[in-house]
Amino acid sequence: xxxxxxxxxxxxxxxxxxxxxxxxxxxxxxxxxxxxxxxxxxxxxxxxxxxxxxxxxxxxxxxxxxxxxxxxxxxxxxxxxxxxxxxxxxxxxxxxxxxxxxxxxxxxxxxxxxxxxxxxxxxxxxxxxxxxxxxxxxxxxxxxxxxxxxxxxxxxxxxxxxxxxxxxxxxxxxxxxxxxxxxxxxxxxxxxxxxxxxxxxxxxxxxxxxxxxxxxxxxxxxxxxxxxxxxxxxxxxxxxxxxxxxxxxxxxxxxxxxxx
Ligand code: IPE
Ligand code: IPE
Ligand code: MG
Numbered sequence: 180x181x182x183x184x185x186x187x188x189x190x191x192x193x194x195x196x197x198x199x200x201x202x203x204x205x206x207x208x209x210x211x212x213x214x215x216x217x218x219x220x221x222x223x224x225x226x227x228x229x230x231x232x233x234x235x236x237x238x239x240x241x242x243x244x245x246x247x248x249x250x251x252x253x254x255x256x257x258x259x260x261x262x263x264x265x266x267x268x269x270x271x272x273x274x275x276x277x278x279x280x281x282x283x284x285x286x287x288x289x290x291x292x293x294x295x296x297x298x299x300x301x302x303x304x305x306x307x308x309x310x311x312x313x314x315x316x317x318x319x320x321x322x323x324x325x326x327x328x329x330x331x332x333x334x335x336x337x338x339x340x341x342x343x344x345x346x347x348x349x350x351x352x353x354x355x356x357x358x359x360x361x362x363x364x365x366x367x368x369x370x371x372x373x374x375x376x377x378x379x380x381x382x383x384x385x386x387x388x389x390x391x392x393x394x395x396x397x398x399x400x401x402x403x404x405x406x407x408x409x410x411x412x413x414x415x416x417x418x419x420x421x422x423x424x425x426x427x428x429x430x431x432x433x434x435x436x437x438x439x
Contacts, residue, residue, distance in 0.1 A: 208222035211226075237409070249322060252329055253383060290330070370392060
């Protein structure tokens with residue numbers, strides 16, 4: 180399982196303390212392109228290669244859930260040609276990776292408003308999701324046309340509708356109930372969030388779900404992100420003490436586990 184790992188980093192990773200769910204804000208494609216005197220689209224293309232490498236590395240390590248922020252609700256405001264290029268890159272990615280996902284028993288899921296995606300992308304996405312739905316080795320969850328505020332608003336609306344229909348009482352609303360109304364209802368909260376490119380913000384990503392996630396920021400631009408960078412992030416995660424509001428003494432004794 181731990182073969183082909185760069186350097187000695189792998190020896191430092193504790194296999195029993197891996198994050199179950201890693202979420203990544205893949206940022207810096209544009210700056211990478213600029214640095215290499217190329218257009219932004221070339222940066223996105225190189226970014227797609229980093230996606231491939233990261234999915235493979237997570238699958239090899241035994242990470243259960245990998246959520247990648249690929250396109251935000253705010254990204255719709257970018258120039259038309261960039262949106263167009265991102266849509267076709269996404270379709271290309273799905274076409275190229277379809278077989279590999281199936282072979283490696285990876286299930287593809289999405290969060291976000293996929294109805295807004297270009298029709299050809301949506302069709303391909305649905306096809307790959309259908310094909311891979313019974314895979315159990317890892318979940319690759321793509322956040323596409325995703326915005327956490329939209330997700331929360333959609334959840335509130337659905338809760339209010341259910342309340343009017345008599346299916347949900349106000350007194351029943353609690354953390355577990357709210358979670359059932361989010362796009363992520365069938366997955367645990369992320370244990371580790373990685374953001375590349377030296378930006379220290381959340382950019383409307385998983386606002387509810389990140390409540391107790393360990394945050395890791397790196398200056399590496401997404402197209403340069405390698406397996407080694409992933410291992411560094413996991414290693415940093417393993418040095419953290421997750422206290423969930425308790426005291427250090429309490430968590431030492433009881434080893435608080437992540438919910439779900
Ligand atoms: C992340 O890279 C990819 C998407 C948001 C789709 P950016 O395109 O945001 O790259 P920078 O931030 O301009 O460098
Ligand atoms: C966040 O990156 C969205 C994705 C990575 C898909 P952005 O580049 O869009 O975020 P801001 O604009 O720096 O906040
Ligand atoms: Mg950016």
